[in-house]
Amino acid sequence: MHQLACPKCHEPLVLNQKSYRCFHGHCYDIAKQKYINLLLNPDKATNNPGDNKESLLCRQHHLNKGYYDGILNEVVQCIEKYTPSPRQLLDLGCGEGYYTYRIKQLLNDDSTIYGLDISKAGIQMATKYTKDIYWIVGNSKNIPILDHSLDVITALFTVVNVAELKRCLKNNGYIIHVTANPYHLVEFKELIYxxxxxxxxxxxxxxxDIIESYDYxxxxxxxxxxxxxxxxxxxxHYYHIKKERRPIxxxxxxxxxxxxxRITVYQVS
Incomplete structure (x- = not known):
């Protein structure tokens, strides 16, 4: 059972043929590619917010070659360690969807999984991995999920909103937060800066509350x-390269x- 909420009034969304509707009559169509756009105009600063398609394609090519699967495996181990199956899981800032899709594959259970990103291009790419995930265009400052309905939120290299995390998670729910340490990709930094x-x-x-925190x-x-x-x-870093250093x-x-x-597991009470 999904826990989708209307981004305007936060009432439950109910599937009605090819649309989701709330009690107040707000309606959101399911796109042909099988995602739902729940990003309101007031919640976006530009017409096409989020990562651009070029960056997303580079991310897709990199992740699909398995270079970051060590990170993926650590996250899945934390999910399995702290949350019983099946679970309601949101991958926040999912980008083009690789981590979300692989999390679902590796969990291999009846968990309900949502992938949310502000980039419409990213979500459109994500639907090509699988349709068996609720792919959502949305803003982390206004997460279209019912209050206190999620068991776990994963946030890998993405901006989060503390109030929204607390609102969406069940009492004693978990956040698995992946952040870069100062020497992450240091070899690139040495070339650029x-x-x-x-x-x-x-x-x-x-x-x-920090339940576990460790470096990988x-x-x-x-x-x-x-x-x-x-x-x-x-x-x-690519976009911070000075003109005189671009020949590198x-x-x-x-x-x-x-x-x-750094992988940090928080519990929200």
């Missing part, structure tokens, strides 16, 4: 120029790069 600044992570820590570190070998550029172009891109080929992340 004059100085690598180590910032405190205090501003991305969430004000909930791995060196991956990017096998060719295409794979190296795909990883770089799916990160914000022509020299890239095989490349060893460091994954250095």
């Amino acid at each position: 004059d100085e690598i600044k180590v910032k405190s992570d205090q501003y991305i820590r969430l004000p909930f 570190k791995q060196t991956i070998h990017l096998k060719n120029r295409e794979d190296t550029l795909n990883l770089l172009q799916m990160t914000p 891109l022509e020299t890239l080929g095989e490349f060893d790069v460091t994954i250095d992340i």
